[in-house]
Amino acid sequence: MSAESGSTDVDAATAPAHLHPLTPVATTLPLIAGIFVLTLIGGGGQAWQVGVAGVPVGLAVCVVGFVFLVCYRYLLWRRFTYWFDGAGDLRIDSGLFFRNARKVQLSRLQAVDIERPVFARVFGLASLRIDVAGVGDSKVLLAYLANGDASRLRVDLLDRARGVREGGTAGAGGSTIPAAETVVHVVAPGDLLTSLLLRTTTAGLLALTGFIVFITVTTSGAGGLLLLPFTGGIPLFMVVTEFLGLYGFTVASAHDGVRLRYGLLRTQSQTVPRGRVMAVDVSEPLLWRRKGWLRVRLTVAGVAGADGDQQRNSLQSILLPVASREVVDEVLRKVLPGLDLEAIELTAAPRRSRWRAPIQWSRLAYGYDDSVIACRRGLVTRHLAVVPHARMQSVSIVQGPWQRRLGLSTMRVDIAPGPVSAQVLYFPAGQVLALADAQVERARAARKEDWARGSAED
Numbered sequence: 001m002s003a004e005s006g007s008t009d010v011d012a013a014t015a016p017a018h019l020h021p022l023t024p025v026a027t028t029l030p031l032i033a034g035i036f037v038l039t040l041i042g043g044g045g046q047a048w049q050v051g052v053a054g055v056p057v058g059l060a061v062c063v064v065g066f067v068f069l070v071c072y073r074y075l076l077w078r079r080f081t082y083w084f085d086g087a088g089d090l091r092i093d094s095g096l097f098f099r100n101a102r103k104v105q106l107s108r109l110q111a112v113d114i115e116r117p118v119f120a121r122v123f124g125l126a127s128l129r130i131d132v133a134g135v136g137d138s139k140v141l142l143a144y145l146a147n148g149d150a151s152r153l154r155v156d157l158l159d160r161a162r163g164v165r166e167g168g169t170a171g172a173g174g175s176t177i178p179a180a181e182t183v184v185h186v187v188a189p190g191d192l193l194t195s196l197l198l199r200t201t202t203a204g205l206l207a208l209t210g211f212i213v214f215i216t217v218t219t220s221g222a223g224g225l226l227l228l229p230f231t232g233g234i235p236l237f238m239v240v241t242e243f244l245g246l247y248g249f250t251v252a253s254a255h256d257g258v259r260l261r262y263g264l265l266r267t268q269s270q271t272v273p274r275g276r277v278m279a280v281d282v283s284e285p286l287l288w289r290r291k292g293w294l295r296v297r298l299t300v301a302g303v304a305g306a307d308g309d310q311q312r313n314s315l316q317s318i319l320l321p322v323a324s325r326e327v328v329d330e331v332l333r334k335v336l337p338g339l340d341l342e343a344i345e346l347t348a349a350p351r352r353s354r355w356r357a358p359i360q361w362s363r364l365a366y367g368y369d370d371s372v373i374a375c376r377r378g379l380v381t382r383h384l385a386v387v388p389h390a391r392m393q394s395v396s397i398v399q400g401p402w403q404r405r406l407g408l409s410t411m412r413v414d415i416a417p418g419p420v421s422a423q424v425l426y427f428p429a430g431q432v433l434a435l436a437d438a439q440v441e442r443a444r445a446a447r448k449e450d451w452a453r454g455s456a457e458d
Contacts, residue, residue, distance in 0.1 A: 016081035205235035299418025389446035
């Protein structure tokens with residue numbers, strides 16, 4: 001199926017299709033904006049004074065650069081095609097000087113997200129980011145498609161992948177119409193901004209900035225205020241960057257999972273598939289407790305941030321940037337059905353663990369129920385990591401020299417790579433060993449139950 005045709009033929013290979021014709025222009029504009037800034041800054045703006053034949057050199061550079069890059073990207077666009085083969089997998093051919101043929105196995109599809117950068121939104125375009133299970137470069141980017149075509153292609157990819165996994169025809173039962181969704185929660189911009197300013201890292205940097213400026217002013221006079229834009233700029237830049245990235249954060253529920261939309265300059269849409277959540281982390285910074293706010297991060301199978309875009313990977317791991325406990329509980333039940341954090345009975349660490357963790361020892365605890373294991377840690381910022389038994393890969397026991405002397409051990413719950421880590425910290429060695437053996441049995445039973453449930457559904 002091509003984005004242009006909207007075909008739903010599921011048995012035969014489809015004809016190769018091109019990206020949107022405006023792709024060369026949309027991908028060139030960000031580069032020209034950068035060239036404009038360089039010519040404006042370079043030489044103190046002299047490049048934009050009247051030049052040869054009354055034409056500023058900076059303008060000539062931008063125009064020539066734009067034409068050259070558009071022509072080059074047009075040739076790349078002509079050679080970039082995609083289609084579905086007879087097996088239902090996505091095929092991509094690209095490359096101008098060196099041809100590149102790639103096959104995306106939909107049986108290994110992990111996620112399909114829609115992104116709308118600011119320059120693409122001007123033309124009503126969107127990019128489709130496809131994540132598949134694998135090592136190395138496991139991500140595919142289709143940039144750009146028309147908004148409607150991107151949504152339809154995304155649904156078709158997910159439906160075809162579901163058909164392959166269930167043993168049916170690729171794409172069987174698929175629809176080119178995006179499924180309906182129910183909005184669960186929308187983060188208010190005011191709450192988002194306040195939470196970012198009160199976050200432990202930001203508040204700490206701002207306090208350190210105030211202290212440095214105070215000491216400098218008292219020792220060197222008012223000239224110390226000149227440091228304020230530099231020392232205070234770092235935490236404020238962090239706040240502005242994350243605010244723009246998470247603006248309008250919306251959580252919605254649909255048949256294919258929990259859908260997330262966020263971003264002001266660059267809007268992103270992603271889906272958290274049910275059954276692929278490996279772990280969640282519920283955090284509570286110190287300055288948020290008076291408002292009863294929490295933040296939720298998660299690790300999703302196959303989405304480990306291998307593309308090197310740290311900001312995007314950080315945003316992708318957020319399930320809720322800030323919300324009340326009631327909202328957090330409701331959203332967690334969408335990604336981990338049946339989860340009830342309040343019902344999990346936690347076992348606190350013994351008093352002798354204070355010699356290993358003198359600050360946070362009173363908050364160390366673990367607990368489990370029939371479906372998950374939970375690990376609590378942190379004093380200034382409290383963390384509760386939750387891992388479904390069926391998603392645990394293994395457990396490992398760690399005992400350093402100081403822990404060995406105290407008779408303590410740490411159990412790590414090993415899961416797929418991601419931002420969430422779960423550790424049972426500093427409990428008696430015998431207790432940790434027994435917990436590890438029992439956790440392995442719980443994980444084995446949960447995986448067997450998951451397999452039986454999946455077979456029954458098929």
